[in-house]
Amino acid sequence: LLPRDVSIVEMAPRDGLQNEKKIIPTEAKVALVDRISNCGFERIEVTSFVSHKWVPQLADAKEVMASIRRRPGVRYAVLTPNMRGFEAAMLAGADEVAIFASASESFSRHNINCSIAESIEQFRPVALASKERGIPLRGYVSCVVECPYEGAVSPSASADVVEQLHRLGCYEISLGDTIGKGRPEAVDRMLLTVLSSAPATMLAGHFHDTDGWALENIGVSLEHGLRVFDASVGGLGGCPYAPGSAGNVDTLAVANYLSRKGFRTGLLTEKLQEAAAFAHSLRSAD
Ligand code: HMG
Ligand code: MG
Numbered sequence: 570l571l572p573r574d575v576s577i578v579e580m581a582p583r584d585g586l587q588n589e590k591k592i593i594p595t596e597a598k599v600a601l602v603d604r605i606s607n608c609g610f611e612r613i614e615v616t617s618f619v620s621h622k623w624v625p626q627l628a629d630a631k632e633v634m635a636s637i638r639r640r641p642g643v644r645y646a647v648l649t650p651n652m653r654g655f656e657a658a659m660l661a662g663a664d665e666v667a668i669f670a671s672a673s674e675s676f677s678r679h680n681i682n683c684s685i686a687e688s689i690e691q692f693r694p695v696a697l698a699s700k701e702r703g704i705p706l707r708g709y710v711s712c713v714v715e716c717p718y719e720g721a722v723s724p725s726a727s728a729d730v731v732e733q734l735h736r737l738g739c740y741e742i743s744l745g746d747t748i749g750k751g752r753p754e755a756v757d758r759m760l761l762t763v764l765s766s767a768p769a770t771m772l773a774g775h776f777h778d779t780d781g782w783a784l785e786n787i788g789v790s791l792e793h794g795l796r797v798f799d800a801s802v803g804g805l806g807g808c809p810y811a812p813g814s815a816g817n818v819d820t821l822a823v824a825n826y827l828s829r830k831g832f833r834t835g836l837l838t839e840k841l842q843e844a845a846a847f848a849h850s851l852r853s854a855d
Contacts (some may be wrong), residue, residue, distance in 0.1 A: 577824065578613070578743075578773065579605050581848050582633075582818045583609075583614040583648065585805030587624050593851050595629045599636040601851065603843040605802060606640040608820075609836045612665065613647045615801075634661035643678075646707065655695045659702065666699055668692040669709040670734060672727040675718035676711055677748070680810040682767035689730065689733050689826035696737040708734035708742045709775065710779055714751035714759050716728055716813050721755070724762035731765040741771055745791045748813050749779030756786045761794045770793030773841045776818045778804060784826050791830070798823060802841060803848030821845060 582602050588595060605613055615637065620627035639645060644666035648654040658666050670688050671677040677685045687794065692708075699706040712719075713727040728745070734742050744763065744843075746756070774790040774797070776783035787798055800812065801817035821841045824834050 572675070572796070572831075573718040573785070573832055574796065575791075575827050575834050577610065577820060577834050577836060578612045578614065578646075578797065578799045579608070579610045579802065579820060580614050580799050581605065581801040581805045581820075581844075582802065583616055584817050585801040585803070585848065587626050587804065588791055589852065592626060595632045595636070597851055598736075598790055600627070601844070602633070602637045604840070604847050605659070606638065606643055606703075607837070608802075608835050608840040608844055609834075610643060611835075612644045612646055614648070614667070615663075618649035618652055618661075619648060619655040629662050633682070634663065641701065644705070647850070651691050652694050652698065655698055661678070663704070665707060666669050666704040667707040667709060668734070668737070668739070669711065670697055670730050671732050672722050673712040673718075673719050680711065685730060689737070691814040692734075692737055695775055696739075700738055706737070706739050708737065708739035708747055710734065710742060711745040711747040713744045713763075714746055714755045715828035717748050723852035724759045725733050727759055728762045728766040731772075735767045735771065735800055739771075741773055741797065742767055743775045743797075745775040746777055746783075749777030749783065751776070751786060752782060752842065753785045754788045756782075757789050758792060760795075764793060770796070771802050773797035773799060777806065777815055777817045779815035784822065787818070787823060787826065788826065788830075791832075801848075803852075805852065807825040819845070 616630040644664040649666040800820040804816040806816035829839035
C-alpha cells in the first residue's frame with residue numbers, strides 16, 4: 570500500500586446494525602450490503618456468526634450471506650468467536666473472518682462471557698482452521714483506551730492482547746475505541762506502546778464517535794503510520810455490551826477528512842450518500 574492510500578473497512582451491516590433493538594428484515598440488510606458494495610470498498614463486514622441469544626439482530630447471518638450480490642474484488646467478512654461460528658461462516662462462503670478480544674477483563678466477560686486468556690484459547694482453533702483453509706483472519710481488540718466497566722485501560726494491556734492476536738496469525742489487528750471515549754492524547758500513548766507489539770502496517774483504527782473525537786483519533790493514528798480505518802455509513806452503530814457506545818465514525822466524514830488531508834480512499838461520495846440515506850431509513854426512531 571502506498572503511504573497516501575488509505576483503506577476504509579465498512580462496518581454498518583455488522584457493527585452498525587447489531588445494536589438496533591427492532592429486528593430489521595433480512596431483505597433490508599441485504600439491500601444495505603448491496604448498496605455498500607457499490608461504494609468502492611475492498612472489505613465489507615457483513616454480519617456475525619455468534620449466539621442468537623446474545624445478538625438476536627444478526628441471527629439471520631446465514632440468510633444474509635446467501636442473498637447478497639457479491640461484487641468481484643470485494644471481500645465479505647464476518648465475525649466468528651468460536652469454531653461453531655467459523656464452520657457456519659465457511660458454509661456461508663465468507664471471504665474473511667474475524668476474532669474479537671478485549672484489552673479489558675470486564676468487557677471480555679460482558680461481551681463473550683470469558684476471560685481474555687480463555688478467549689485467546691477459544692480463538693486458537695479458529696486461527697488454525699482459517700490458516701488451513703487460506704481464509705484471511707482479522708483480529709479486534711476492544712476497549713484499547715477506555716472500558717465501559719473499568720474506565721481507563723493501560724496501553725500495555727492493549728499491547729499485550731495485540732501481541733497475542735499477532736501470534737495467532739491475524740494479518741491485521743483493529744484497535745477498538747469501543748465506547749468512543751478515547752481522547753487523542755490517550756490514543757497517541759496507546760499507539761506508542763502497541764507499535765512495539767505489531768507494525769503500523771498490521772494495525773487498523775476502529776473508532777466510535779460518542780464524544781466527537783473519532784476524526785482526531787484517526788489523525789493521530791495516521792501520524793503513527795496506520796492506513797486502515799473502520800467506519801460505518803450513516804454513522805450507524807454501537808455495541809450491545811458497551812452501554813453508552815454510539816455509532817462507528819461515519820464513513821463519508823472519514824472519506825472527506827482523509828481527502829482534505831491528501832489521502833486517497835477510492836470511495837465514491839455519491840454512492841456513500843445513497844448508502845447512508847438507506848442506512849438511516851433502517852434505524853428505529855429513538
Ligand atoms: P456462551 O453463552 O458463553 O457459551 O457464549 P456457549 O458456548 O454456552 O453458547 C451459548 C449458546 O449460544 C448455546 O446455545 C450455543 O449453542 C450458542 P443454547 O445451547 O443455549 O441454545 N452458540 C452459538 N450459536 C450460533 N453461533 C455461534 C455460537 N456459539 C455458541 N458461533 C459466545 C459465548 C461467544 C458464543 C457468546 O458470548 C456470543 O455470541 N457473544 C457475541 C457477542 C457479540 O457479538 N458482541 C458484539 C461484537 S464485538 C464488538 O462489537 C466490538 C467491535 O466492534 C470492536 C470495538 O468496537 O471494540 C468488534
Ligand atoms: Mg465496534
